Amino acid sequence: MAKIIDGKAISAQIRAEISEETAKFKSKRGYAPGLAVIIVGQDPASQVYVRNKKRACEEVGFYSESYELDEATTQNELLALIDRLNADENIHGILVQLPLPKHLDETSVLLRIKPEKDVDAFHPYNVGKIMIGDYNFLPCTPAGVMALIKRSGIEVAGKDCVVIGRSNIVGKPMAMLLLHANGTVTICHSRTKNLKEICAKADILVAGVGRANFVGADMVKEGAVVIDVGINRLPDGKLCGDVNFSEVEPKASYITPVPGGVGPMTITMLMQNTLTAATIYGK
Ligand code: NAP
Secondary structure, rough: OOEEEEOOHHHHHHHHHHHHHHHHHHHOOOOOOEEEEEEEEOOOHHHHHHHHHHHHHHHHOOOEEEEOOOOOHHHHHHHHHHHHHOOOOOOOOOEEOOOOOOOOOOOHHHOOOHHHHHOOOOOHHHHHHHHHOOOOOOOOOHHHHHHHHHHOOOOOOHHHHHHHOOOOOHHHHHHHHHHHHHOEEEEEEEOOHHHHHOOOOOOOEEOOOOOOOOOOHHHHHOOOEEEEOEEOOOOOOEEEEEOOOHHOOOOOOEEEEOOOOOOOHHHHHHHHHHHHHHHHOOO
């Protein structure tokens, strides 16, 4: 039987620490860390994420602004808003909710955010800093995974780590963070040969695939740590991860559930990055 890594509890603990730090920050500096969240269009999932981010800001004592822009917003209008927020001393973090509507160019939008305010850590400057191991911000989801691993007392150094997925948001930065923690890291993707065999050798297996129940017991070594980043919606509306939990749980030593594992950590890490941005770059 695996130990279940309780992302909700760990997230609540970290948020309590951030609240405490924020209270100290405010009494010392006389202002609150500020986060601006921009959403373009009506995507219901994105609207839920933005609402949750606003609520998390309130919970930890941040100042927050949210911009809900019309679907028809032009590239220039969006860039002008980012320029204004880049110059606003009350705002320390800017987050543009992805995906953007198709007529907007995501790359140039993300490039426009000042790296000091890029609390998602998607700007190439911050991506490069992560690569060389000299960073202030970590991308929120992989940072959340590392916090879960660390707070569960799991040692990464010397372990065989396998990451399934190589996206810029999850797989690649995840692999880099495990490498920085001295894991021996393999990255798998849709063109990987012998995926099952590679995964079955992992001491720590991280799945960021986006396919329900993709990881079965035959892909998991006895006693492995299994981290499920996937969020998939089943036809009945229920959420499920990339890992077949009921099959894998008896084999693993630690496992994250979906929901309640990695998911709650992402926004918490966003709060952490905003506090870091305000602490380092706030006036
Ligand atoms: P993505 O951009 O679609 O990337 C998926 C990755 O999985 C790709 O690298 C792809 O390989 C690989 N893949 C797909 N099918 C595969 C197969 N049959 N065998 C091996 N590899 C395969 O997705 P993402 O943005 O990284 O997100 C991954 C999952 O994490 C999604 O379920 C997403 O909802 C979830 N997510 C959760 C959080 C959170 O807060 N918990 C945050 C972000 C994302 P190729 O590169 O070869 O195509």
